[in-house]
Amino acid sequence: MEPLLQAACDLAVRYRTGEPDRAPRAAATGQDAYALFAGPVPEAGEDALATLTALAEAAGPGLHDTTGDRFFGWVIGASHPVGVAADWLTSAWGQNPGLHFVGPAGVAAEKVAGDWLLDLLDLPREASVGFVTGATMANFTGLAAGRSEVLRRAGWDVEADGLQGAPRMRVLLGEAAHSTVFAALRYLGFGRSQIETVAADAQGAMDARDLGRRLADGGPALVIAQAGQINTGAFDPFEEIAAHCRRAGAWLHVDGAFGLWARACPDRYRLTRGLELADSWASDAHKWLQAPYESGFVIVRDRTAHRRAMSISASYLPSQDWCHNPSDFSPELSRRARGFAIWALLRHLGRDGIADMVSRHCALARRIGARLGKAPGIAVLNEVVLNQVVLAFGEGAGADRLTRAVIEEVQRRNAVFVEGARWQGREVLRISVISAPLDSRSADRLCDEILAAWQTVQARQSAAIPAQ
Template sequence: MDNPYVAALEVAHRQALHWVGSLDTRAVPPQATTAEIAEALGAELPEQPSPPEDVVTLLAEAGEQGLTAMPAGRFFGFVIGGTHPAAMAADWLVSAWDQNSALRDVTPAHTAVEDITATWLLDLLGLPPESAVGFVTGGTMANFTGLATGRDAVLRSVGWDVVQHGLAGGPRVRVLVGAERHDTVDLALRYLGLGAPEPVAVDDQGRLTPGALAAALETGGGAPTLVVLQAGNVHSGAFDPFEEAVDIAHRHGAWVHVDGAFGLWAAAAAARRHLMVGCESADSWATDAHKTLNVPYDSGLAIVRDPAALQASMGAEGAYLLRDATCQPLDKVPELSRRGRALPVWAVLRSLGRSGVADLVERLCDHASTFARELGRMPGVEVLNDVVFTQVCASFGSDERTQEVVQRLLADGTTWMTGSTWHGRRVLRISVSNWSTTEDDVARSLDAVRRVVADLERPARSHPR
């Protein structure tokens, strides 16, 4: 009997190579609508089975025109990386091996990789070597895991056992956040039953103000408190003043969590490491390896200084689970069933090495600086942020004109840059996150901006007042 996997995997391999081979030349936006893709796939569930290879062929051929070229070097729309080749190949193995990586002795191959990868990550990110690393689905769940551990810890510190008693009837947990935190922090707090946080004033780059944090903590009356800091503002790329803020928070007995979805990787590059000074003194950290490290999706990292606290919040028991007293992978994450998330992270770290990770971070930052410099030379364009990492925000004058530039860039198709609103102004936001972005990609994207601006000027010049 023929192996039923071979034909389907051969089709997937061929179609995947076709897709990645097209990224340099294809338009970045999708070329078909949802309705068109649905029609090509067929809306009715078939009555009879189909060969797996036929199903994969249909999916690839019908779906390709409805894909955004997010892995391309000219996609700057969101803070998402492309997948490094070593990580992509390792991720294929994760699916082929089909392991539930929850228990150490059941999947020793994954456990060994997870242990090694955790050690490398803590070293690269400059975090305490005794910390525990949980491999979760993404940045949102990384924040959830760190904040859940902090919630339980600060409640224990005032004599309330949330594991036994839940939140009802217990002390209210205060959560202080910078006014420009990412929305996923609020989302995680909602999941945790903590409600809306208390915003703390920030400066013009979105950095939390230590004096405002100190004043807010003074009014707490000793309530159990979480303080959330940020490594990488989603608009400016700015980093909170960790050294001062962590010290203030700890003097008031607060648990400090750092949302470093893309910015935590600044610690891996010598020229950016100063942005992270003091961050290592926090209690928990969250990042997403899919962003700056360019690992496939489903690659969040939840890091907690106190492994026992993490296990107390996330650990699961079951008579059928083959486990002992040793901390298990499942004790560090919210899920029990989970794929081998550590393998792609290990693969890209093993492929790049220490210097390669540093070069990757610096290259992304250099591209962002090039965007800011060249945009700033264009008439009528204002770069609104200090470019310290990978984010650039530019205004083209009025909000209406800026939005028109955004829309015309998308119609042009050469590049994808997202419109946003920052400090009450519409902006073109550029997020440089892809390992494959080249100087040529940056130049082509800048030419597209110049072309759009020139086209926008043409009607006004042809009808002088």
Template sequence: MTERELLRRAAELAADHLDTLDTRPVYPQVTVDELRARIDVPLPDGPSDPADVVEELAAALEPGVVASQSGRYFGFVVGSSLPAALAADVLVSTWDQNLGLLALGPSALVAENTAGAWAKDLLGVPADASFAFVTGCQTAHFTCLAAARQHVLAAAGWDVAELGLAGSPPISVLVGAKRHSTIDRALRFLGIGRAQIRVLEALPDGRLDPAALADALAEDAGPTIVCAQAGEVNTGVFDDLEAVADAVEGTGAWLHVDGAFGLWAAAAPSLGHLLAGSERADSWATDAHKWLNVPYDCGIAFCAHPDPHREAMTAHAEYYVRDPDAIREPIDWTPEHSRRARAVPVYAALRQLGRSGVADLVERSCARARQFAAGIAELPGCEVLNDVVLNQVLFRFGDDDATSRTLAAVQASGEAWMSGTEWDGRPAIRLSVSSWRTTEQDVDRTVAAFRAWL
């Protein structure tokens, strides 16, 4: 089999998977032990035919693939892959560009620069902000908060790039009680421990309390970072970013916005008001593999202050071939050296959708979330716990046991999949509509799956 024939066969196997999305279980019906038995064999002593490898790999692993491309996959704010983005990702793997330096991939860098400018325009980020395409929102937080650390310590007279953290002025980080765990993890990577994180009580709906933030800022005049949230992962609620920005203004603190999925609301005319004040932040982190529906992995970091961003990330070596005329050298902005050209699928997705298509994708997802909330609320004993302001629905059934039992039954049925969570100390179920494939019929089928187990 020629290389062309092998790639064609791989494309056929991929298309076969997509063709079964409507009928296959959303969550696989095979166990991990059964999968292991299919593939965990001794390493061959010699070469194998590539065609055999691909056929056997697909046959062994395909039964254990989670159908996250399905319109009835509602877990963890996971999007599908738009056709143009999926096809572009195939090209990215084929071209195999290492976008560490311009010299390693000029075409990939040109696409990245355009995709970054388009993303800033859609998301309400200042046009002169710097950006970085990274693996996901976790690394986007790391990148932004590294720039924040550089900036606030420099303002206190400390060059962390030169002197490190030992002996530096302590940094205080002010966060809300409902922040995402990736914030704390990114801070830990940066040498900022739990003792330096001050957790502010949340308002009843989960938002950061701007008054509590203002009080905390008044108490601490040292280097400070504030982390706000655009889209809480359970309820979709947004912090009052205008009020948060008002509290931060004039204090010298750095304001970072976690917009892992919620930042994309800026692209939708009916939802843009949720992000009022976001443009006043110092940095923003988001995922493209969530609501933009590009293949994994792709996050984006934005910084309103390019200098500390570059100082925190840049690297130098004698053998680097730097183009003095380059718009930007990728290695100056990301924590990675070797990396795939993940912005190319973003370019393809934005080119396929256009401005109106992105808005429609976001607004349609939110409409399907409201449809689900209305349908599930009619079931006996069901309580919807949030106002559905975005694409997240949080609900529970009767007592804690009924909630856990019903969720497990629907997950096991394979008809749909969403995750459990805890809200106010009790089990709950969270559903996220993030896929371009999700239809009204998918929502009706999911509600019916719950009805069948009550």
């Protein structure tokens, strides 16, 4: 065993310390990467070290460098070394934290990490916390608790009687909600045509007045607000939204996959004002806390509703009277002991370290937005309130094509990593500043690369247009 684990450690160290010179984009396409793994079902086994070496060789070309200081794609944390080290131990220990008597240490770490998260994010200290794979499942879990409670108040026991024949329940969410919320709702029995989308402004923040008008129609309702829109980083107006929900008796859930972390940062806290009035919240530790994947968490004010929606019982699993059984608060029974890495990261970074990191990333986003926004032909389409910057290039009918061309040119140069999206009917270049190692040097390099790519695209365009 020892040479094998040591070899894995050596490979990991070599990978992580090789970052400065590594191009951020994977050399292999998805298809190439597939070819490196594919083959017939292994019939005879293989030596352990040989298997590990084969794994590293197969994976290498298909790895994007998400942990280095050149990565601005999507909203992806950097798998912090302390989280990685804690995660190695988690794997080595092989604990199952579903139940206190099955994995006492894993459960204890989750309980303490949960309490720390409530404190750091300044959410109700008596709320329950469930650890899940990511924000998709955190949304699922919070919404399951909401569905249970809203229907219970309408005289229906969804855990006993399911959804068929249940009172009609309304689901309302902003039109710029993340796609995974629609997925979570689908898993809970709410199809797209049953969801009412509430208008949003140009930043993607929900129009609270539109929500108020819709809720005035009455009926049991679940409302989903958002902290941190995936493109713009915008925050919904929670105080007004919460007031409408309170009047209507609706359950308010907040998807804060990355934006919830603004509450851990004194200079961003104001963006979240009123968010604490919600009933449930979803977030990711594998985003702004930099935990290794898979690590999300859900917080529910009403722990009875949370437990009712999630608890699993079986005759061979004695119930616990000690504080809490994690399987009562997440969709799985057996799973990874996520609390170890979260506990270690919270301890290592501390309140100040988390606040500094979030604040630094937001300041870098403002720096990038300010510099690129001054360049001729580049438009910053969002108010840079958090870590996101949305860019469009050129004007008029050809702008989408030019923006796409700039993204492709940045990718071809492969000195920084960015990607695109469609936002408000336009092609855009998205920048996410959330990876722990990013600093002013990396932000400046990003700007240099985007400006150089824009120059190349413009030069190509001028060359293609014949002189008059």
